[in-house]
Amino acid sequence: MKKKIFKPLGLAMSHNSFVAFSGIITALLIINYFSEELQGLYYTIISFTALKVFLDAGFSNVIISFVSQNKNKIEIGDKVVFKEDGFKNLSNIFNYSRKRFLLVSCFGFIILHLLAWVFFKDYISYESVIYWFFLSLFFSLNIVLIPYLCVIEGLDYLSSLFSFRIRYSIINSISSWLVIFFEGGVLCLLVLNFTMLIQNFLYITKHNYIFKELHKGKIDNEYIRPIVRPFGLKIGVSFLTGYFLNNGIVPIIFKFISPSLAGLYGLSWSLFSIISTLPKQFIIVIRPKLGLLFKEKSYKQFWNLFINNFFKSISLYLFLALSVLALHFLFDHTLIVKRLLNQNNFILMSILFLVLNVIGNFTHFFRPQLKEPLYFLNVISTISVLIFIFYFIDNLSVEYLLLSIIITYLLFGITGLTHYTYKFHKTYINNS
Numbered sequence: 001m002k003k004k005i006f007k008p009l010g011l012a013m014s015h016n017s018f019v020a021f022s023g024i025i026t027a028l029l030i031i032n033y034f035s036e037e038l039q040g041l042y043y044t045i046i047s048f049t050a051l052k053v054f055l056d057a058g059f060s061n062v063i064i065s066f067v068s069q070n071k072n073k074i075e076i077g078d079k080v081v082f083k084e085d086g087f088k089n090l091s092n093i094f095n096y097s098r099k100r101f102l103l104v105s106c107f108g109f110i111i112l113h114l115l116a117w118v119f120f121k122d123y124i125s126y127e128s129v130i131y132w133f134f135l136s137l138f139f140s141l142n143i144v145l146i147p148y149l150c151v152i153e154g155l156d157y158l159s160s161l162f163s164f165r166i167r168y169s170i171i172n173s174i175s176s177w178l179v180i181f182f183e184g185g186v187l188c189l190l191v192l193n194f195t196m197l198i199q200n201f202l203y204i205t206k207h208n209y210i211f212k213e214l215h216k217g218k219i220d221n222e223y224i225r226p227i228v229r230p231f232g233l234k235i236g237v238s239f240l241t242g243y244f245l246n247n248g249i250v251p252i253i254f255k256f257i258s259p260s261l262a263g264l265y266g267l268s269w270s271l272f273s274i275i276s277t278l279p280k281q282f283i284i285v286i287r288p289k290l291g292l293l294f295k296e297k298s299y300k301q302f303w304n305l306f307i308n309n310f311f312k313s314i315s316l317y318l319f320l321a322l323s324v325l326a327l328h329f330l331f332d333h334t335l336i337v338k339r340l341l342n343q344n345n346f347i348l349m350s351i352l353f354l355v356l357n358v359i360g361n362f363t364h365f366f367r368p369q370l371k372e373p374l375y376f377l378n379v380i381s382t383i384s385v386l387i388f389i390f391y392f393i394d395n396l397s398v399e400y401l402l403l404s405i406i407i408t409y410l411l412f413g414i415t416g417l418t419h420y421t422y423k424f425h426k427t428y429i430n431n432s
Contacts, residue, residue, distance in 0.1 A: 014166060015165045015166045016277040016278045016281055018166060018169050018170065018173075019169055019274065019277050020275065020278060022169060023270060023273075023274035025173070025177065026173070026176065026177065026180070027267055027270065027271065027336075028336070029177060029180040029181065030042060030180065030267070030339075031267075031335060031336055033180050033183060034180075034185070034263075036259075036260035036263050036264075036339070037259045037260055037263070038263075039260070039263030039264075039266070040254055040258075040259035040260050040261070040262040040263035040266065041120075041123070041186060041254075041259060041263075042185075042186055042189070042263070042266070043250050043262060043263055043265070043266020043267065043269075043270070044251050044254045044259075044262055044266070045135075045186060045189055046247075046250075046270075047247040047248065047250040047251050048112060048115050048116075048251070049112075049135075050243070050247040051108065051111060051112070051243070051247075052108070052139070052142070052143060053243055054243045055104045055105070055107065055111075055143055056104075056143070059097060059100065059101075060146055060147070060149075061364075061367050062093075062097075062367075063093055063094075063147055063150035063151065064150050064153050064154040064287055064288065064291070065154075065287075065291050065367050065368050066093045066154070067090060067093060067151055067153075067155060068154045068155075068156070068291030068292055068295075068368070069291045069292065069294075069295040069368075070089040070090055070093075087217060088217065090151070090214060091213075091214045091215075091216070091217020092217065092218075092219060093151075094147060094151055094211070094214040094215075094217070095214065095215070095217060095218070096219050097147040097150070098147050098148075100147075101143055101144055101146050101147050102144055104143060105140040105141065105143040105144045106140065108136070108139060108143055109136045109137065109139075109140040112132070112135070112139060113132065113136060115251075119251055119254065119255055131186075131187070131190060134190060134194075135190050135193060138190070138193035138194050138196070139193055141197050142193065142196055142197050142200060145197075145200045145201065148204045148207075148211060149161075149203075151211075151214070152204075152207055152210075153287075153288065154288060155210075155288075156288045156289075157207075158285060158288070164199075167199075168196070168199045168200075168203075171195055172192055172195050172196060172199075175191050175192065175195045176188040176189075176191060176192045244382050244385070244386065245381065245382055245385055245405050245408075245409075246269075246356070247269075249265065249269075249401060249405075250262050250265055250266045250269070252396075252401075253396075253398065256393060257396055257397075257398070261398065263339070264340060264341050264398075265341060265398055267339055267340055268341040268345070268346060269349065271324065271340070272321070272324075272350065273353075275317065275320040275321060275324060276317060276353055276356075276357055279312075279313040279320070279357060280357070280361070281313075282309040282310070282312045282313040283306075283310065283313055283364045284364070286305055286306070286309055287364055287367075287368065289305065290305065290306060290364070290365070290368040291368040293305065293368075294368045294369055299428040302368075303425075303429060306364075306365050310361050310365075313357065313361055314357060314358065314361070317353070317354065317357050318354070321350045321353065321354065324350070325346065325347065325350055328340065328343060328346050329343065341398060344399065345398050345399055345402060348399065348402040348403065348406065349402060351406055352402060352405060352406050355406060355410060355414065356409070358414070359409065359413045359414070359417060362421070365421075366420065376416075377412040377413055377415075377416040378412075380408075380412050381405075381408040381409055381411075381412045384404070384408045384412075385401075385408055388400075388404045389401070
């Protein structure tokens, strides 16, 4: 098992090392070529395109978990040969999710236009309307391709997938950097979404022989809906509420505090997102294996594989976070640091991301079991923060926003996580 995980993990780390490097270069270019207000506009648009998480509603995790549990029922050699039960299960989830993502991509196109009208009405011009139309179009088409990529990951083609992601990230980054360097401003996001679309499409066509077979299957709603719908709805609620506490904060700051402060928050958030990408890979690369182990009722092996990678993930995050905090304090008078949140808020954000990494890792522990036990706690957390924002709308500050999010996550998220982990041990480990 270690050999099977080692290569994908190495590729995943290579990919995310470049993502981290790319994020730093992008941040430096933004600091040098964008005004503070344009920086705020940039990160607000980034927050809107992060709505992909909301539109996905976690269903990509459903696909990966379901496919990983059924992939042992297929045979792939020079020619694709599906066993009858494997073909039925895989074609069901693929065709069901394909139609679902086509529908939500249309909603995504509409939602982005509505958000632009609400938040950017002071920036509307003929050019901005054209810009937003194509940005929304490329964004929506990328959503349509999500189930194809999830099937590839669920079938455990991780080496191929991560090799693709390395090339994908390099091309995306260079194209975006060139636009920023030539002072194209937020046009870089339009180019980024376009290059993402082209590369996703070309990669999927390489595995077209699989999808041609899966297309032949029919959707058996009576079979597939009872399995994936309850799980999918719970993940969807978790992702929706999580969006408002994460990326959704930037537009709130942009609208109700100031565009420039939204830029400081967005850049700081981006930096901690960058240093979280590497630790997450310890969990991401074992998702198909976790699904298979749970299906085989190898519960102790399931737990040991997860918890070992969990501690590696959190340890790496702590090391990177402390390094970034040290640099913030040592170079607090430089232009780069001045484009980030102040020291107190920066510390709060590092704590928030520690909590997010812990909870995020454990969601991947529950999802191979086709469970989403934290969804209700996420709802309570989001409602609590939204009540706080509404009550203090005239006196909002970044510090109070961060504190309110941290406290609610600790109060509801971590306590709930502890409870459901104990239930897992009581149900599966102690009785095995």
